[in-house]
Amino acid sequence: MSGKTSRRESTEVVVIGAGPAGLTLANLLRQAGVECVVLERQSRPYVEQRQRAGILDHHGARVFEEWGLADTVLAGMPQETRFEFRVDGEQRFLDVSAITEGRSGRLVPQQVLVGRLLARLLESGGDLRFEAAEVTPHGVGGAAPTVTYRDAEGRTHEIACSYVAGCDGHHGVSRAGVPAHALTTYSHDYGIGWLTVLADVPPPGFPLMAITAHGFAAHFPRGPRASRFYLQCAPDATAADWPDERIWAQLRLRLADKDLPDGPIGEKAFVEMRSHVVDPMRYGRLFLVGDAAHIITPMGGKGMNLAVADADVLARALRAAVREGDEEPLAAYSATCLERVWQHQEFSRWMTEMTHEAGDESLAGPFRRRLARARLDRLFTSGPAARAFGDMMAGG
Known part of the structure; x- marks a missing residue:
């Protein structure tokens, strides 16, 4: 990596990517007292204005409640209780809250979620670095990984860490950096x-x-x-x-x-x-989170929710590893997440085929x-x- 004088530093966890997965994970790690640095290749305005999905399901909302972040994320966000299916012009309604004993989701547009999590992370003293170019994880298969990048001024940085969280999407550097033989990829068009x-x-x-x-x-x-x-x-x-x-x-x-x-x-x-799913969602000390590990169709609104669920599982596992020396939850991370991922992939497939083929x-x-x-x-x-x-x- 060329550029101005390198800067070397260290942290417990490097989080690559500041989308819903990365910002959720970083905020949960802050709550858990685990030090982290977040690297994002885009600018802050780009991240805050990026438009995506907008439904946070009941489980996703519970994650933020359990970590004490409900006031940050959910304040003023209306509940989504009913859905309309309009079949050949005929209206039919399902009240999800009524049939699930009150377990309704929230209307939380992704840019609102990202903006709130970003602001909370910075206000709490979190380390979030925008316009980080040429981000590259090194040595993730061993015991002492590092991550290098070049900042907006052209300076190069090397961050030594204990773990790397790849939250940079399907086309990001994290998944691409895993040897092909180490992952099995499942796809459906x-x-x-x-x-x-x-x-x-x-x-x-x-x-x-x-x-x-x-x-x-x-x-x-x-x-x-x-x-x-x-x-x-x-x-x-x-x-x-x-x-x-x-x-x-x-x-x-x-x-x-x-x-x-x-x-x-x-x-x-x-x-x-x-749809794409990689198995396992881990390679050595690199953990894939959200879209870096799985892509799901928008039907059912599960993409953002799976990212939040992955971040919850990984934050709890990293807290156990860093603060208690217990790496068993990290060893179970991939299997724990993939159980939910496959359930939601099946739901999305079922719903996609039903709503399209029925018409x-x-x-x-x-x-x-x-x-x-x-x-x-x-x-x-x-x-x-x-x-x-x-x-x-x-x-x-």
């Missing part, structure tokens, strides 16, 4: 695409998913005057295929709402409807369409089926 649109239009009363022969659509709140829309599209679709006029026409058609107002579109993006016959044929309709109908006619759905939505 759903054969569909999603166009996601953030627009300045009034949000719906409840999160809404529409099942129609014209393709899947969804409308979710993202604040008092903002909405997030999703539209099923071809896997290879481009922005040129979806001008604003087509977006609003298809939303009105699929949502069966000819009066849906349009408004300024602040963001268009395409979502790869694919669009071209995806899997008429037989599968009728099967999907039967699964969907069961949510509204069978108490046990509704409770099973509610349990997974709540974080199971």
Whole structure:
């Protein structure tokens, strides 16, 4: 690594990445009295403005409550208790809070969660370094790992540590730095695409998913005057295929709402409807957290929640290792997290196939369409089926 004079330092844990996984972990480690340094390659404004998912399930909310961070994360965030399924224009509602004895989630847009966790970490004296370039873990397979990076002024840094937490996503340096032979990767491609649109239009009363022969659509709140829309599209679709006029026409058609107002579109993006899981979520003293270890489709809203759950498990394990000399929870980290990961992957797969195949016959044929309709109908006619759905939505 070239540049100005190197600086050498040390800490207990280096956290790579300041998204939901990294910032949750760093805050939990601060609460546990475990020293850490967080390295983020992007600038602070970029991190704070990045738009992503927005539902924190009951389990995710409990994590912050149990660590004494509820006032930081949950204050003013409304509960999400009901969901609307609009099937060929017919409204059907599920009250998750009612069928799970009050275990409802919260509407917490990711940029709000990130902003609050970031502010809390800095206010509590946490060490968070933005614009850290060329971040590279070294020696994670041994007993004395280090992490090097170059700061915005061009100075190089080397941080000696006991553990490294890779919270930098699917394409980050953490997972890429693990030898290929050390991981087994499981992948699934759903054969569909999603166009996601953030627009300045009034949000719906409840999160809404529409099942129609014209393709899947969804409308979710993202604040008092903002909405997030999703539209099923071809896997290879481009922005040129979806001008604003087509977006609003298809939303009105699929949502069966000819009066849906349009408004300024602040963001268009395409979502790869694919799932990835790596096993194990650990290599030596490097621990993969959140998207670095697993990617899940947005259906069911579990990506951010799995990141929070991983961070909770790892923070407890690191506290035991650093403060009590007990490394057994660290040895169990991967197996503990993967049990939840696979449960949520199955829920996301089940829900993705049900909501898409129940509408669009071209995806899997008429037989599968009728099967999907039967699964969907069961949510509204069978108490046990509704409770099973509610349990997974709540974080199971």
